[in-house]
Amino acid sequence: MHSTLLLxxxxxxxxxxxxxxxxxxxxxxxxxxxxxxxxxxxxAIAIASVLNFAGAxxxxxxxxxxxxxxxxxxxxxxxxxxxxxxxxxxWNLITxxxxxxxxxxxxxxxxxxxxxLAAVGGSGVKGQALIGKVIIPAVLSPVVAFMVAxxxxxxxxxxxxxxxxxxxxxxxxxGQVLSSSMLSLAHGTNDAQKTMGVITLAxxxxxxxSAHSVHVPTWVVVTAASAIALGTYAGGWRIxxxxxxxxxxxxxxxxxxxxxxxxxxxxxxxxxxYPLSTTHVISGGVMGAGAxxxxxxxxxxxxxxxxxxxxxxxxxxxxxxxIVYEIARIxxxxxxGPLMILAxxxxxxxxxxxxxxSRLATAPS
Amino acid sequence: xxAAIVETSKLGKVVLYSLITGVGISVVFSLGxxxxxxxxxxxxxxRTGAVIAWGVVAGICGAxxxxxxxxxxxxxxxx
Numbered sequence: 001m002h003s004t005l006l007l008x009x010x011x012x013x014x015x016x017x018x019x020x021x022x023x024x025x026x027x028x029x030x031x032x033x034x035x036x037x038x039x040x041x042x043x044a045i046a047i048a049s050v051l052n053f054a055g056a057x058x059x060x061x062x063x064x065x066x067x068x069x070x071x072x073x074x075x076x077x078x079x080x081x082x083x084x085x086x087x088x089x090x091w092n093l094i095t096x097x098x099x100x101x102x103x104x105x106x107x108x109x110x111x112x113x114x115x116x117l118a119a120v121g122g123s124g125v126k127g128q129a130l131i132g133k134v135i136i137p138a139v140l141s142p143v144v145a146f147m148v149a150x151x152x153x154x155x156x157x158x159x160x161x162x163x164x165x166x167x168x169x170x171x172x173x174x175g176q177v178l179s180s181s182m183l184s185l186a187h188g189t190n191d192a193q194k195t196m197g198v199i200t201l202a203x204x205x206x207x208x209x210s211a212h213s214v215h216v217p218t219w220v221v222v223t224a225a226s227a228i229a230l231g232t233y234a235g236g237w238r239i240x241x242x243x244x245x246x247x248x249x250x251x252x253x254x255x256x257x258x259x260x261x262x263x264x265x266x267x268x269x270x271x272x273x274y275p276l277s278t279t280h281v282i283s284g285g286v287m288g289a290g291a292x293x294x295x296x297x298x299x300x301x302x303x304x305x306x307x308x309x310x311x312x313x314x315x316x317x318x319x320x321x322x323i324v325y326e327i328a329r330i331x332x333x334x335x336x337g338p339l340m341i342l343a344x345x346x347x348x349x350x351x352x353x354x355x356x357x358s359r360l361a362t363a364p365s
Numbered sequence: 366x367x368a369a370i371v372e373t374s375k376l377g378k379v380v381l382y383s384l385i386t387g388v389g390i391s392v393v394f395s396l397g398x399x400x401x402x403x404x405x406x407x408x409x410x411x412r413t414g415a416v417i418a419w420g421v422v423a424g425i426c427g428a429x430x431x432x433x434x435x436x437x438x439x440x441x442x443x444x
Contacts, residue, residue, distance in 0.1 A: 058441050132370045137379070144380050148387035155388060159395040163402040171398030178394075182434060189441070257391055264387030268379045271441050 003206075006078045006335045009342060010202040013085045015227040018195040020092070021104045022052060022231025025191065028282045029184050030236060032255035038176035045236030047177075048184040049229045055188025056225030061273035062190055063216045065133055066109070066197025069273065071116055073204050074211040075124040079328050081202040082338045084112030086345055087321030091313065093352050102309050103277030107317040108194050109134055112201070114318025115325040137274040138310065141265055142284030149261035149288030156253045157293075172252035179259035184232075186266035187278050192228045194275050196220050254289040261285035280310070386437060390430050397426030 029052075030044040039047070067073060088104070088111035095102035109130075116124040160168045199220050203209045209217070250258070262278075262285040269276050287303060328337035400422030407415035 058438065128370045132372050136371055137376065140376065140380070144383050148383055151384070151388045152391035155392050156395045159392065160399050160402070163399055164406075167402040167405055168398055171401055175394050175398070178431070178434065185438070253395075256394070260391055261383075261387045264390075265379070265383045267437060267441060268382040268386070271382075272375045272379055274379065 003078065003335050006082070006338055007202055007206045007208075009335070009338055010078050010082045010085065011199055011223075013082060013089075013342075014195050014199050014202070015223060017085055017089055017104070017108065017198075018192060018224055018227035019231035019234075020089070021191050021195070022228040022233075023235035024092075024096075024104060024231075025187060025279060026232045026235035028279055029187055029232070030180065032250055032258060032286070033176045033180040035249065036173065036176060036252045036255045038173040038252060038255065039180060041236070044180065045233060047181055048187075048236065049233040051181055051184035052188035052192070052232045053225045053229035055185040056192035056196075056221060056228065058185070058189045059270050060193065060196070060216050060221070062193035062270055062275045063196040063200060064214070065273040065275055066112075066194050067200040067204070067216070068214045069133055070109070070126050070129045071112065071201070072120075072124050072126065073201065073214055075120045076112075076116060076201045076205050077119070078202050078205045079338060080115045080119050080325060081112065081198055081205060082341075083115035083118075083325035083328055084108070084321045085198060086324045086341055087111030087114055087319075088317050089345065089349075090320045090324070091317040093349060095309070095313075097352055097356055102313050103138075103279055105191065105194055105275055105277045106134075106138060106310070106313040108198065109275065110314040110317030111321035111324075112198060113314075114321030116321075117318070118322035118325045133274060135314070137269060137276060138280070141269060141274075141276045142280045145261045145265045145281045145284035146288035146291070148264055149257045149285040150292040152257040152261060153254055153289045153292045156257060160253070169252050172256045175256040176252055176259065179256050179263060182263035182267070183259045183282070186263045186270065188225065188228055189270045190266050190276055191278055192221075192224045193270070195224045195227070197275075199224065250286070250289065254293065258282070258285040258289040261288060277310075386433065390433050393426050393433070394430040397423050397430060400424075400426055 026045065026048060029048050030039070030041075033039045034041050034044050085108070088107035091107045091111070092102060092104055113125050113130065160171075196216050200209065200214060200216050203217070203220075204211050204214060209215065259282075262282040265281050265285075266276060266278055283303075324341060328341055331337045331340060400419045403419035404416060404423055407419050
């Protein structure tokens with residue numbers, strides 16, 4: 001049954017997910033250029049928002065992978081897309097509550113795949129494509145970013161090591177304006193497209209787009225770009241308040257190398273349609289730029305947590321997606337199940353936010 | 366089995382393009398910064414030949430780094 005109300009709910013949930021994606025990831029994109037004072041917080045956030053918006057228009061290959069490369073598009077219903085999104089949001093909320101590093105991208109793909117497996121079984125998922133297009137690039141990309149940043153910083157120190165630090169710092173501050181801009185553009189390119197892919201799946205399920213000629217409508221590109229840009233802007237102001245406590249200490253050359261490596265890997269992957277975790281790629285770049293100078297500069301414990309989150313996120317979000325799908329079916333077909341889950345999700349999200357806020361307020365400083 | 370699943374050629378290109386653009390632009394930009402530092406020193410010491418040489422290095426490297434970024438975006442935007 002094709003329900004327009006259900007389609008509206010799915011699109012609204014997908015855009016909310018996109019907004020939180022931008023909100024959550026602003027720190028990764030702007031942190032090092034603010035900490036090295038290459039950009040003022042206001043400028044860094046404004047540039048990141050605008051370029052996240054622009055990045056969403058560069059390519060649609062990642063959206064195509066999400067919409068038709070890893071799942072049997074014709075088997076996805078609006079309820080499955082909705083359950084996948086809610087499963088991803090639930091997993092993101094849990095990891096956020098406990099402070100675990102998690103990838104929104106992996107959660108989104110895991111949620112949709114889990115809901116699809118629960119609904120139609122293995123025939124709905126292109127298993128080999130999932131491994132080849134999602135899992136292997138997910139493991140490979142932070143390692144490549146680590147290598148690129150490491151090799152870059154070694155070359156940079158060789159080339160400018162004997163120059164006066166003042167001039168070199170000014171030069172790399174300027175370079176960071178460029179690398180930070182490229183990273184924002186890359187982030188918008190890869191992350192906004194995942195939401196576009198899920199909305200496209202819902203449009204196919206609704207019958208608005210043919211499953212035989214899947215394409216991303218322009219209004220989907222514009223709304224997804226706007227949601228991620230607004231999320232980036234809103235998240236940025238939260239970062240300003242915590243500035244100076246969470247930002248990684250690095251010099252301007254390291255910031256340039258880390259951001260440049262992240263941008264290069266994300267843009268190259270987007271060009272070939274690989275949906276990556278931008279958070280993990282940027283973390284790989286930061287660690288590479290730190291490790292090339294001094295191995296002990298890297299917080300290897302954090303690296304271990306990220307590795308753990310890699311392993312957990314896809315199956316855990318998949319499990320949540322499957323559970324949400326089964327709950328959505330309880331009242332029977334149609335829009336009743338998703339509406340019930342939406343009400344429950346809003347209540348739970350508010351409770352989690354309020355609990356975490358009060359926990360942070362009472363925590364010893 | 367795994368070889369059939371892994372898109373070796375595509376993934377290889379991702380690694381190669383990432384290394385070439387990431388490390389390449391860093392090297393070229395660093396040469397530009399080094400050139401700018403040399404230019405400032407040469408200006409202070411009033412060495413005309415060195416001013417021209419370092420100025421050319423800084424200018425060319427800056428232009429190449431910026432050009433590579435623009436070219437990358439154009440390639441990505443081309444369907």
